[in-house]
Amino acid sequence: MKSTTDLNMVNAYIPGRADVGASTTAMIQRRDALLGPAYRLMYEHPLHIVRGEGAWLIDADGRRFLDVYNNVTSLGHCHPAVSEEICRQVQTLATNTRYLHDTILELAERLLATVPETSLAHLMLTCTGSEANDLAYRIAKMRTGGSGIIVTETAYHGITDAVSQFSPSLGTSVDLGPHVRLIPAPCHYHAEGVDLNERFTQDVEAAIADLQRHGIKPAMLIVDSLFTSDGILPGPAGFLKGAVEAIKRAGGLFIADEVQPGFGRTGEHMWGFQRHGVIPDIVTLGKPMGNGQPIAGLLATADVLKEFGQRSRYFNTFAGNTVSCAAALAVLQTIEREGLIDHARKVGKVLLDGIIELQARHPAIGDVRGAGLFVGVELVADRLTRTPDRWLTSQVVNRMRQQGILLSACAKGHNVLKIRPPLILSEEQAAMVIRALDQALTEAAAARTGQLNPVV
Amino acid sequence: MKSTTDLNMVNAYIPGRADVGASTTAMIQRRDALLGPAYRLMYEHPLHIVRGEGAWLIDADGRRFLDVYNNVTSLGHCHPAVSEEICRQVQTLATNTRYLHDTILELAERLLATVPETSLAHLMLTCTGSEANDLAYRIAKMRTGGSGIIVTETAYHGITDAVSQFSPSLGTSVDLGPHVRLIPAPCHYHAEGVDLNERFTQDVEAAIADLQRHGIKPAMLIVDSLFTSDGILPGPAGFLKGAVEAIKRAGGLFIADEVQPGFGRTGEHMWGFQRHGVIPDIVTLGKPMGNGQPIAGLLATADVLKEFGQRSRYFNTFAGNTVSCAAALAVLQTIEREGLIDHARKVGKVLLDGIIELQARHPAIGDVRGAGLFVGVELVADRLTRTPDRWLTSQVVNRMRQQGILLSACAKGHNVLKIRPPLILSEEQAAMVIRALDQALTEAAAARTGQLNPVV
Missing domain, CATH: 3.40.640.10 (Type I PLP-dependent aspartate aminotransferase-like (Major domain))
Structure with a gap:
C-alpha cells in the first residue's frame, strides 16, 4: 500500500508489524489521530526523542543514539x-x-x-x-x-x-x-x-x-x-x-x-x-x-x-x-x-575507509562511495548481477537502530545506506559506526539464512 | 514601472524620490546590491529597526514607533x-x-x-x-x-x-x-x-x-x-x-x-x-x-x-x-x-469608534469598518462617487510614520488604510492612533490644496 510512495522510507514504521510496547503504541495512535494519514515515523521501533547534544539524541528512557542521519543539525544538536x-x-x-x-x-x-x-x-x-x-x-x-x-x-x-x-x-x-x-x-x-x-x-x-x-x-x-x-x-x-x-x-x-x-x-x-x-x-x-x-x-x-x-x-x-x-x-x-570542512574531509575518510575494509568480509556490500561526511553503502543480493537487496538494507537500518546508531536508506532500489552525520562527528564516533555496521551486516546475513530472527 | 505589481505596497520606498540621509541611502544601496531587485522596503523613509517590545519598534537612533501593522507578532514584539x-x-x-x-x-x-x-x-x-x-x-x-x-x-x-x-x-x-x-x-x-x-x-x-x-x-x-x-x-x-x-x-x-x-x-x-x-x-x-x-x-x-x-x-x-x-x-x-480575544474586541471597538468619529471632520473618510483589531479606513476623493484616493492614502501612511505610527494600505484602489496592531494594544495606544490619524488626515488635506508640502 505504501510502497510506491515511500521510496526513501524503507525503514518506516508500519502499524501492527512490530511490538513496540504499550506506551509507544498509545503515543503513535494519538499521533495518527491528530496528524492524520500523511505522516511517517522512522524505524520499525519509532523513537521518542526528548534531548539532543552534539551527535547524540537521547530518548525518553535516557537511552543515547548516535545520530548519523540528520544533516539539518550539521554542527551537532543544540550547538x-x-x-x-x-x-x-x-x-x-x-x-x-x-x-x-x-x-x-x-x-x-x-x-x-x-x-x-x-x-x-x-x-x-x-x-x-x-x-x-x-x-x-x-x-x-x-x-x-x-x-x-x-x-x-x-x-x-x-x-x-x-x-x-x-x-x-x-x-x-x-x-x-x-x-x-x-x-x-x-x-x-x-x-x-x-x-x-x-x-x-x-x-x-x-x-x-x-x-x-x-x-x-x-x-x-x-x-x-x-x-x-x-x-x-x-x-x-x-x-x-x-x-x-x-x-x-x-x-x-x-x-x-x-x-x-x-x-x-x-x-x-x-x-x-x-x-x-x-x-x-x-x-x-x-x-x-x-x-x-x-x-x-x-x-x-x-x-x-x-x-x-x-x-x-x-x-x-x-x-x-x-x-x-x-x-x-x-x-x-x-x-x-571550528574548521568543519577540513574536519568533514578527515573524518569522512576514516568512515569511508573503514566501511571499504568491511567489504572484504561482507559480500552484501556491493559499493561504498562518498564525499566528506556523506557516505553511501550499496547492498546487493549478488555482486555479479548487482541486484538491490532491499530486505537486507531494512534489516541493517533497524539493527543499527537497535545498537543505538541512527541512519537510513535511499536509491531507486531502496538498498543504499545513507550515512550523513553532523560535521562535528569525531573519529571515535566514526569507528563506532563502522563496528556497529560490521555487526548489523553479520546479524542481517544470519537472519537471511534463518540463524537469527529478522527484525520486525 | 512597479505600479502593477505593488498593489499592497502603496507606501513602498522608491529609490531617489525622498531624501533619506546619507547613512540610510548607503544601507539601502548595500541591501539592493546584496538582495537584488525583488525586495521592497516600507515607507518613503525606510526604517532601520533594531529592537521590539510590546507594540513598539525602536530604530537605530532610539526612536520609538507604535507598530499597528505587523500581525505576526500579535502578542507583542518579543513576548x-x-x-x-x-x-x-x-x-x-x-x-x-x-x-x-x-x-x-x-x-x-x-x-x-x-x-x-x-x-x-x-x-x-x-x-x-x-x-x-x-x-x-x-x-x-x-x-x-x-x-x-x-x-x-x-x-x-x-x-x-x-x-x-x-x-x-x-x-x-x-x-x-x-x-x-x-x-x-x-x-x-x-x-x-x-x-x-x-x-x-x-x-x-x-x-x-x-x-x-x-x-x-x-x-x-x-x-x-x-x-x-x-x-x-x-x-x-x-x-x-x-x-x-x-x-x-x-x-x-x-x-x-x-x-x-x-x-x-x-x-x-x-x-x-x-x-x-x-x-x-x-x-x-x-x-x-x-x-x-x-x-x-x-x-x-x-x-x-x-x-x-x-x-x-x-x-x-x-x-x-x-x-x-x-x-x-x-x-x-x-x-x-491574557484573555486576548476579549481584549481585541474591547480595544478594537475603541479604535473603530474613534475613527468613525473622525469621519465627521474628515470628508476623505468614506468608510470605516473592522472586526476586533483589524480595521480598514477607506479614503475617497468624493463621498458621492466613492472614487479611491490613492495619493491621499499614501500621504496619510507616510505622515503617520513621521508621527511614529506604523500602518499600511490595501485594496484594489490602494486606498484603504490597513490597521492591524498586536492583540495586546492598550486603549491608550488606540487613542494615540486616532489622534495621529486625525492630524495626518488634516495635513494630507492641506498638502493637496498646497498649504503644506506633500511627503516624499
Whole structure:
C-alpha cells in the first residue's frame, strides 16, 4: 500500500508489524489521530526523542543514539553558538525584511563571498528548501520563457505543488508534471567503464530534444550534485560539465540544489557543485543553513533575477527574519571557526575507509562511495548481477537502530545506506559506526539464512 | 514601472524620490546590491529597526514607533512567554516529525479543540502560510479530481508557484493560472443595499459555471474571511453561507484562509470563518501562529485527507520541529491566559469608534469598518462617487510614520488604510492612533490644496 510512495522510507514504521510496547503504541495512535494519514515515523521501533547534544539524541528512557542521519543539525544538536544567537535575537527583535536590518546584509555578504569565482550576486531568502526550489523554478520560467524541467529519476527537490511535480522520489502516485523529463542518475557502479560526463551529457541532450519535440521550451536542469536520493553518487570531479553546457545551449538554466551537499558536507568546498568546475545560474540552499532554525534560500546571478525583479516583488513573511538570519550567520561563523570542512574531509575518510575494509568480509556490500561526511553503502543480493537487496538494507537500518546508531536508506532500489552525520562527528564516533555496521551486516546475513530472527 | 505589481505596497520606498540621509541611502544601496531587485522596503523613509517590545519598534537612533501593522507578532514584539519557550527548547532539542515528540501532539490537541463544532480532525504543519495554502491546493486536487480555483479579485494567498497563480494582488505581471477565476470581493460600501450573501453566492456560481464551460472541474473556493487584501471587508455575519454551499454542491472544497483573520484577531472567535456559521473542509493557518517563529499549517477533515494520505506522504523538514511547536503552544496559552480575544474586541471597538468619529471632520473618510483589531479606513476623493484616493492614502501612511505610527494600505484602489496592531494594544495606544490619524488626515488635506508640502 505504501510502497510506491515511500521510496526513501524503507525503514518506516508500519502499524501492527512490530511490538513496540504499550506506551509507544498509545503515543503513535494519538499521533495518527491528530496528524492524520500523511505522516511517517522512522524505524520499525519509532523513537521518542526528548534531548539532543552534539551527535547524540537521547530518548525518553535516557537511552543515547548516535545520530548519523540528520544533516539539518550539521554542527551537532543544540550547538551553543547557534542557540545563544537565537535566544539573544528572539529577545531583541523578530521581524521581517520590509525594514532595514544589519544581520541579513552580513549574512548575504558572507554567503556570496563563498562563491567568488561565479557571477552569483544576490541572496534571496525563503523558509524551506522546497520554497527555495519553487522560487528557483518561478525565476527560471520568467527568465527563459520556458517551463521544461530535467531531473534525475529518483531525485527529491521538495513538496510544494510545483516542486513535487519534479520530485520523482515521492513515488508514482504523486503525478509528475508533463513538462518534466527524468534522466538516469550518473552512477559509475551500474555503468562501469562508461564516461559519465559523456553519458550524462547525452541523457540531458536527449531530454532537451524530447521536451522540444513536445513543444516545451526547457527552463532548467536541476541537480543535487551528490545525487543524494538517487543513491549518493559523488562520481568523478568534473562530470557535470557537459550537461551544464547542454542546458545553457538550449536556453535553460542550471540550478545546483545544495540543500543536501551544501555547507561543507563534502569536505572539499562549501558547495557540492564546486568540485565540478561548473557555474550555476542559481544555487538553492536549505537544511543545515540554520542548524535547525527554519531558513533556506538561493543565490542567483543579476542576469537571471532581472526579469523576475521587473515582473514581481518577493515578500515571504518569515523568510529573512532577524532570528533566522542570526542563526544562519552563527552557522557560517562556526563552520569557519571550528574548521568543519577540513574536519568533514578527515573524518569522512576514516568512515569511508573503514566501511571499504568491511567489504572484504561482507559480500552484501556491493559499493561504498562518498564525499566528506556523506557516505553511501550499496547492498546487493549478488555482486555479479548487482541486484538491490532491499530486505537486507531494512534489516541493517533497524539493527543499527537497535545498537543505538541512527541512519537510513535511499536509491531507486531502496538498498543504499545513507550515512550523513553532523560535521562535528569525531573519529571515535566514526569507528563506532563502522563496528556497529560490521555487526548489523553479520546479524542481517544470519537472519537471511534463518540463524537469527529478522527484525520486525 | 512597479505600479502593477505593488498593489499592497502603496507606501513602498522608491529609490531617489525622498531624501533619506546619507547613512540610510548607503544601507539601502548595500541591501539592493546584496538582495537584488525583488525586495521592497516600507515607507518613503525606510526604517532601520533594531529592537521590539510590546507594540513598539525602536530604530537605530532610539526612536520609538507604535507598530499597528505587523500581525505576526500579535502578542507583542518579543513576548517573554514565547521567547522563553524558544530559548528553552532550542537548547534542549530541535528536530523533526520523524520521531515521536509530545509538544506537537499537545499543540494539535489544543488547535483542534478550537473547532469542536466542525469535523476538522487533523493538523498538518508547514513553515509558511504560502506552504499551507499550497498544500491545501494539493489536497483539494487529489480529493476532488479537479483543479479549478475561485478567489476574490484582489486576494493574496502566498508566493509559491501554485499559490502566486491564485494571488491576484501580486499584480497583472504575475500570470494568473488559466484554471483560476476571480470574483468581486463582497463589499457593502460599493454595493449598498445589496444582499451580500445573494450577490456573493451568484458570483461563485457564475465562476463555477465558467470553469465547467472550459472543461475545468472546480477544486476549491478559498477566502480570507476578512478579505484583507481586498480592503478589509468583515461584512455582515453569515454572508459566506450561500457561496460555501455552492462550491460544495459543485464537488469543490471550501478553504478558509485564516492566515490573517485567525488566532483571535476578530475579537469574536479564534477564527474568522466562525462568525459566518460555515464549516470549512480545510482551514489554513500562518502569520501569528508562532509570534514570529516560522510556523504555519492547516486543519483538515479526515474525509479530505484520505486520498492524499493514500497517494502521498508529507514530510517538511522544518515544519513541526520541536522549537516552532513550543513557540506555537506558548502563543495559544498566552492568548487564553491574557484573555486576548476579549481584549481585541474591547480595544478594537475603541479604535473603530474613534475613527468613525473622525469621519465627521474628515470628508476623505468614506468608510470605516473592522472586526476586533483589524480595521480598514477607506479614503475617497468624493463621498458621492466613492472614487479611491490613492495619493491621499499614501500621504496619510507616510505622515503617520513621521508621527511614529506604523500602518499600511490595501485594496484594489490602494486606498484603504490597513490597521492591524498586536492583540495586546492598550486603549491608550488606540487613542494615540486616532489622534495621529486625525492630524495626518488634516495635513494630507492641506498638502493637496498646497498649504503644506506633500511627503516624499
